[in-house]
Amino acid sequence: MAKYKIEIDREACIGDNACCDVAPATFEMDDESIAIVTDAAGDEADTILEAAQSCPTEAIILHDVETDEKVWPEG
Numbered sequence: 001m002a003k004y005k006i007e008i009d010r011e012a013c014i015g016d017n018a019c020c021d022v023a024p025a026t027f028e029m030d031d032e033s034i035a036i037v038t039d040a041a042g043d044e045a046d047t048i049l050e051a052a053q054s055c056p057t058e059a060i061i062l063h064d065v066e067t068d069e070k071v072w073p074e075g
């Protein structure tokens with residue numbers, strides 16, 4: 001089961017592919033060169049967090065599925 005609910009802010013995504021490089025089984029670029037989620041449980045949770053942290057514009061927002069707590073971005 002997925003640990004995170006993953007949202008992508010399409011306005012913020014600059015299409016640099018970083019998330020796909022880190023977690024290729026979770027993220028993919030769509031035909032507008034914006035990241036999409038293909039499988040929220042595609043990679044290990046730590047890898048998905050790392051992918052979100054690699055995003056230069058903090059376009060990837062993670063919530064814990066069980067608690068609905070926002071995990072990333074912090075603050």
Ligand code: SF4
Nearest residue numbers: 013014016017019055
């Ligand atoms: S790392 Fe961020 S900016 Fe880069 S493709 Fe993924 S969501 Fe878009």
